[in-house]
Amino acid sequence: MTMGAASEGTKASGKPKVAVYKFSSCDGCQLGLLNLEDELLDIVGAVEIAYFLEARRQVLPPPYDIGLVEGSISTPEEEERINKARRDCKTLIAIGACATSGGIQSLRNWADVQEFTRCVYATPQYIDALETATPIGSHVFVDFELRGCPVNPRQLLELISATLIGRKPNIPTYSVCMECKRAGIACRLVRDDKPCLGPITQAGCGALCPQFNRACYGCFGPSEQPNIMALGDRLTKDGASAGQIKRMLRSFNGYLEPFKQASDHYEQLESEKV
Amino acid sequence: MEGEGALHLQMRGGQVEQVRLDIYEPPRFYEAFLRGRHFTEVPDITARICGICPIAYQSASCYALEKAMGVFDQITPEIHAIRDLIYCGEWIESHVLHMFMLHLPDFLGYESAISMAADHGPVVKRALRLKKLGNSIMEIVGGRGVHPVGMCVGGFHRAPYPEDVVALLPEVKACLEDMCELTLFLAENIEYPDLERDYEFVALCPDDGYSMNLGRIKSSKGLDVDQEEFGQAVEERHVEHSNALHSVIKGRGAYMVGPLARLNLNGGNLHPRAAELLPKVVKAVGKNLPWRNNFLSLPARAIETVHAMAVSVDIMEGYTMPASSRVAITPRAGHGGHGTEAPRGICWHEYDTNADGSIASAHIMPPTAQNQITIEEDLYIMADRVKDLPDEEAALKCEHLIRNYDPCISCSVHFLKFDRTWGEA
Numbered sequence: 001m002t003m004g005a006a007s008e009g010t011k012a013s014g015k016p017k018v019a020v021y022k023f024s025s026c027d028g029c030q031l032g033l034l035n036l037e038d039e040l041l042d043i044v045g046a047v048e049i050a051y052f053l054e055a056r057r058q059v060l061p062p063p064y065d066i067g068l069v070e071g072s073i074s075t076p077e078e079e080e081r082i083n084k085a086r087r088d089c090k091t092l093i094a095i096g097a098c099a100t101s102g103g104i105q106s107l108r109n110w111a112d113v114q115e116f117t118r119c120v121y122a123t124p125q126y127i128d129a130l131e132t133a134t135p136i137g138s139h140v141f142v143d144f145e146l147r148g149c150p151v152n153p154r155q156l157l158e159l160i161s162a163t164l165i166g167r168k169p170n171i172p173t174y175s176v177c178m179e180c181k182r183a184g185i186a187c188r189l190v191r192d193d194k195p196c197l198g199p200i201t202q203a204g205c206g207a208l209c210p211q212f213n214r215a216c217y218g219c220f221g222p223s224e225q226p227n228i229m230a231l232g233d234r235l236t237k238d239g240a241s242a243g244q245i246k247r248m249l250r251s252f253n254g255y256l257e258p259f260k261q262a263s264d265h266y267e268q269l270e271s272e273k274v
Numbered sequence: 275m276e277g278e279g280a281l282h283l284q285m286r287g288g289q290v291e292q293v294r295l296d297i298y299e300p301p302r303f304y305e306a307f308l309r310g311r312h313f314t315e316v317p318d319i320t321a322r323i324c325g326i327c328p329i330a331y332q333s334a335s336c337y338a339l340e341k342a343m344g345v346f347d348q349i350t351p352e353i354h355a356i357r358d359l360i361y362c363g364e365w366i367e368s369h370v371l372h373m374f375m376l377h378l379p380d381f382l383g384y385e386s387a388i389s390m391a392a393d394h395g396p397v398v399k400r401a402l403r404l405k406k407l408g409n410s411i412m413e414i415v416g417g418r419g420v421h422p423v424g425m426c427v428g429g430f431h432r433a434p435y436p437e438d439v440v441a442l443l444p445e446v447k448a449c450l451e452d453m454c455e456l457t458l459f460l461a462e463n464i465e466y467p468d469l470e471r472d473y474e475f476v477a478l479c480p481d482d483g484y485s486m487n488l489g490r491i492k493s494s495k496g497l498d499v500d501q502e503e504f505g506q507a508v509e510e511r512h513v514e515h516s517n518a519l520h521s522v523i524k525g526r527g528a529y530m531v532g533p534l535a536r537l538n539l540n541g542g543n544l545h546p547r548a549a550e551l552l553p554k555v556v557k558a559v560g561k562n563l564p565w566r567n568n569f570l571s572l573p574a575r576a577i578e579t580v581h582a583m584a585v586s587v588d589i590m591e592g593y594t595m596p597a598s599s600r601v602a603i604t605p606r607a608g609h610g611g612h613g614t615e616a617p618r619g620i621c622w623h624e625y626d627t628n629a630d631g632s633i634a635s636a637h638i639m640p641p642t643a644q645n646q647i648t649i650e651e652d653l654y655i656m657a658d659r660v661k662d663l664p665d666e667e668a669a670l671k672c673e674h675l676i677r678n679y680d681p682c683i684s685c686s687v688h689f690l691k692f693d694r695t696w697g698e699a
Contacts, residue, residue, distance in 0.1 A: 024300040028325020028420040034371065035419060037406040041399070044388050055375065056386030057673075075300045104322050105302040116306035121519075122512040129301055150325060150420040208417040212424050213432035217318060219421070247311060252322070 016065040016164060019051035021085050023071025023078050024105060024133060028150040029096035030054050030070050035153050062088035066163055072098040074133040086140040091163060094136040097149035097252045101221055105133040106255035149219035149252040152204050172203050175223035176216050179207035188215050195235050200226035221253035228262040242269035280691035281672055283657045287699020290657040293650050297516040308636040313339050313427055313627055321421045329364040330616030332425045333357055333487055334623040339427045341610030342627045343603045352596035353429040357487055359589045360415040362582040367408025367419055368617035369575045372680045374401035377572055380674040381464045400452060407449045411586060414438040429600030439593045450583040457551055457576040461558035470566040475535035478615050484543045485536045485615045502611040505624050518643040528647035531619025533574040538564035548581035568678040605631025616641050618680045642681040649679055
């Protein structure tokens with residue numbers, strides 16, 4: 001990922017131009033930017049917000065230095081639009097589970113989208129959706145992927161700062177367990193026998209669910225080197241069914257390869273038991 | 275519905291022939307993929323329908339499923355209070371975001387709050403502080419403002435810690451005072467365009483207190499139903515130009531949900547701090563309640579923000595850790611319907627569950643979808659008013675009107691694709 005020299009577009013104000021794009025998503029990750037209340041005025045002072053439909057009408061023409069992309073690709077129109085975004089942005093960053101894994105709507109990838117359409121809409125032929133909902137990285141090269149459902153606004157801030165300066169962002173890929181230990185929380189899996197995905201989930205939330213007396217449900221996606229089978233064996237020993245483990249994995253980041261393979265495996269086990 | 279919009283105005287011989295508000299929002303099919311999921315997963319999944327009002331989806335899901343599981347009547351007053359508290363946090367964050375960063379720039383002639391901040395820095399800074407308070411309330415109850423993790427079917431995984439509540443209380447009180455001042459500022463210093471219509475207003479109408487989580491659903495034209503029956507009272511239509519279904523009250527027509535509806539139907543039940551401001555606001559804008567002009571949704575939101583802050587103070591001042599944060603549930607086959615008041619209006623859910631606790635079917639009516647037809651009908655009038663303006667200005671006026679509804683397409687409304695065709699008479 002390179003930042004370095006300012007692009008053509010920054011000549012006017014001298015400030016790097018930032019674009020924020022939305023695809024199929026809930027808007028929560030973009031809202032993370034607006035949730036940096038203490039830093040927001042400094043951010044808009046340091047960069048030119050060139051394209052951010054949630055927040056402003058004025059649009060400056062591309063090229064842009066940084067493009068933040070939220071949402072998955074789930075319609076033909078989006079397939080085209082992401083290609084334009086890639087062309088227009090020097091650095092393209094996917095933010096959030098939808099953009100990095102396909103999000104919860106990737107559940108359609110295991111089903112028949114025609115059937116889904118008929119279930120929800122009285123006149124299905126009016127609806128134009130792709131068979132799958134897929135991450136940005138399946139369509140264009142992405143310079144960085146920031147996990148989370150939603151992203152942690154503080155990680156978003158770190159990412160923007162690092163990109164502007166040209167250094168590697170400090171976004172760890174170890175598991176939530178590290179954050180739990182640092183916060184001094186007794187292990188939900190070991191002490192409380194809760195079905196916790198923390199050991200295989202990437203850190204970034206600050207071990208939020210364990211802090212609220214519940215098991216991690218994996219909203220930051222797989223950690224580095226996740227030992228899913230070992231965790232699966234432990235969850236099974238604690239009484240979880242194959243179907244339950246399948247559903248835990250097939251969730252907000254279910255379409256990412258480690259979770260996808262594992263949930264397919266547990267689906268197989270589930271069907272064998274019937 | 276979260277995304278892109280386009281407005282088509284078809285003029286013929288100087289008259290408005292047709293108005294179409296197209297919603298491009300890609301369908302995500304929640305009601306389809308919720309089938310087969312366990313009921314305990316539902317609040318976390320439905321939260322992801324909207325990043326701006328996840329609590330609305332979580333609370334409607336929880337109450338509807340608590341009915342299906344037969345435990346609705348066991349939800350304790352302490353749990354209801356904590357649900358109200360986190361909802362107040364969402365109302366505060368969402369209303370302040372909308373009023374000061376999305377809507378006020380329209381009234382003052384700025385393209386965004388970013389440009390507005392250059393001339394009105396202090397007001398924007400005050401707004402950011404109030405918005406942060408909304409998030410802080412949600413954080414002590416649910417961990418984060420977007421997709422909080424605290425709520426579950428049956429109550430909460432953990433009640434807020436009293437020390438967190440005590441630490442935040444002074445800031446809530448300080449923000450309440452500031453919001454009272456800002457409410458009067460908004461009422462007294464803004465020119466509100468006049469567009470009045472005879473709307474049917476629909477809102478939750480509890481016996482005690484203002485609309486939020488509980489109450490029968492009533493309207494200004496005679497609707498009065500139990501929560502469970504609201505789905506039957508409404509007909510949803512699927513039209514070609516919108517991925518969001520259009521709702522009408524059966525036998526009548528379009529209706530309005532949101533702050534104006536709530537204020538008109540429940541103004542008498544506001545918290546005293548908000549109630550005492552109301553006469554001053556009414557005098558300043560020069561219109562008695564009921565308000566039939568949705569440009570007045572701005573002062574309505576301001577009053578509701580004061581209300582939410584004052585209610586938060588009350589809940590937090592009396593707060594102690596409850597004996598239990600959730601009721602036990604035995605899964606069963608059942609049915610439940612319930613709606614709660616998202617910042618932008620009623621968010622209504624209905625579920626059928628199987629004996630093992632899995633979801634058999636789900637039906638969700640978001641607030642903005644319910645307002646769709648009403649927005650188009652308003653635009654019909656606005657289209658006539660702007661017929662002599664150039665496209666750019668006409669588009670701006672139409673966007674401003676749409677923003678009255680604080681739709682979850684607020685984001686895209688900033689660059690609403692606007693096209694107007696002119697035909698011969």
